[in-house]
Amino acid sequence: MKRLIPSIFLATVFGIFFILVSCQPKSSTPVAEVAELEKAYDLYKEQSIDHRRFKYNDVIHLVTKRKQGFLVEEIGRSVEGKSIYQMTLGQGPTKVLLWSQMHGNESTATMGLFDLFNFLEGENDGFEPIREKLLERLTLRFIPMVNPDGMDQWIRRNSLDIDLNRDAIALASPEAVILKNARDFFSPDFGFNLHDQQIYYTAGETSTPATISVLAPAYNYETEVNDIRKRAMQVIVGMNKVIQQIAPGHVGKYDDAFEPRAFGDNFQKWGTSTILIESGGYPNDPEKQEIRRLNFIIMLHALLEIAEVQYTQYSLDDYYSIPDNSIRLMDLVVRNISQSKEQHAYEIDLGIRRRESDAHGSFFVSGVVDDLGDLSIFYGFEELDAKGLEVVEGKVYETPFANVREITWDKAMGLLREGYLGAKVQEAVDRELHSLPLIVLKNGNSISMGIRTGGNPNFFLAQGGNLRYAIVNGYLIDLNDNSPQKLMQRVQ
Numbered sequence: 001m002k003r004l005i006p007s008i009f010l011a012t013v014f015g016i017f018f019i020l021v022s023c024q025p026k027s028s029t030p031v032a033e034v035a036e037l038e039k040a041y042d043l044y045k046e047q048s049i050d051h052r053r054f055k056y057n058d059v060i061h062l063v064t065k066r067k068q069g070f071l072v073e074e075i076g077r078s079v080e081g082k083s084i085y086q087m088t089l090g091q092g093p094t095k096v097l098l099w100s101q102m103h104g105n106e107s108t109a110t111m112g113l114f115d116l117f118n119f120l121e122g123e124n125d126g127f128e129p130i131r132e133k134l135l136e137r138l139t140l141r142f143i144p145m146v147n148p149d150g151m152d153q154w155i156r157r158n159s160l161d162i163d164l165n166r167d168a169i170a171l172a173s174p175e176a177v178i179l180k181n182a183r184d185f186f187s188p189d190f191g192f193n194l195h196d197q198q199i200y201y202t203a204g205e206t207s208t209p210a211t212i213s214v215l216a217p218a219y220n221y222e223t224e225v226n227d228i229r230k231r232a233m234q235v236i237v238g239m240n241k242v243i244q245q246i247a248p249g250h251v252g253k254y255d256d257a258f259e260p261r262a263f264g265d266n267f268q269k270w271g272t273s274t275i276l277i278e279s280g281g282y283p284n285d286p287e288k289q290e291i292r293r294l295n296f297i298i299m300l301h302a303l304l305e306i307a308e309v310q311y312t313q314y315s316l317d318d319y320y321s322i323p324d325n326s327i328r329l330m331d332l333v334v335r336n337i338s339q340s341k342e343q344h345a346y347e348i349d350l351g352i353r354r355r356e357s358d359a360h361g362s363f364f365v366s367g368v369v370d371d372l373g374d375l376s377i378f379y380g381f382e383e384l385d386a387k388g389l390e391v392v393e394g395k396v397y398e399t400p401f402a403n404v405r406e407i408t409w410d411k412a413m414g415l416l417r418e419g420y421l422g423a424k425v426q427e428a429v430d431r432e433l434h435s436l437p438l439i440v441l442k443n444g445n446s447i448s449m450g451i452r453t454g455g456n457p458n459f460f461l462a463q464g465g466n467l468r469y470a471i472v473n474g475y476l477i478d479l480n481d482n483s484p485q486k487l488m489q490r491v492q
Contacts, residue, residue: 104150199281204323210252367474394421
């Protein structure tokens, strides 16, 4: 017996060691291939939504009328009495809370959540192992559309004009109280704080848009890292690795200065490992449908890594190496524009940004010169080198049309080629919308060139006396290209 005891002891030790090793995350085995995640999105994208400015009543059925599995509960009402719901799925020991659209005009992740709901309800599609793993190991809770009043008005704040993300402590808004109570009751291990950021952020000092920005928010002014924040950072590293395979270079890191009033910072402080996802801009994606796809993919991937505890393999160095956000983008940059004043000839770059305004259930844009001069540190979603081109003032076509519908795209392009930037109409409703490459006037007779900061840029660029480009309300129109564009304009 004396010789048998060491053998049993060694066998027990090795057995325990084997169990511990086998339970560790295996970095060589990804939780899911990117192609698999992309296939899941293509299969489960919610087809009823293809634009970002949807209203509460347009989509609330995508919350309340789920097929199976989801426990859907009303947890309170907004200032204007709209129901706010939480949705629960899964029975696992690790609790994850995802909430979206606490800012009413930030809807990209909400679209991604609808796609994710569809996926979680799927069956007989080959994704059962993924689904079973999530629902056995996690308890998922979603609160989509925290600010339904703001989303209906397409504004950041709620109906009390309070920024919900600065109301985590004062709790003056009913929506803030609802979110705080939901967090306290559930006590999630992980939280996903889902937002949109302005499209002009870049990933570091580059020309690449920060399509997705990420952050593990600080929980104190010293921005210290404890185990709770560390877990959030590690989850973010895994998300970044996925995005780099789909949209290389398009990830930035949001400013981590501690904001004591914000929900994300306080969730972290209260013990929930919190991941901020900010959806920014992407070339040729004004309705953020490609960014919506990225949201689905990284959320699903992150949930899988949490379920498998795979995130622990990642180094914080990889988190800190994500480039910080910089505001370096414009909608349009026109470089090397020749100007003169009082016999002083000079060249400038012109940086134009387009601002949205609501009208008739949609919106129009107003192009504004955001900056001019040396813009060598700025980049444009579109750029034009105007070296050697001459600025020409546009005219207004004097013979009025009956209404905007009488002007076709081809007719508008013909007017531009003749030097007319504007056309008059006899009839138009207030702020009537159109998509023409013209300034359409109902009440005016002239157009400002606007080559000054704050100005509305409208002018031609000519080469050798021939008109080559038109800048119309900040839109760049190539006069040699007759292809229609989706311009968001209004009758003035």
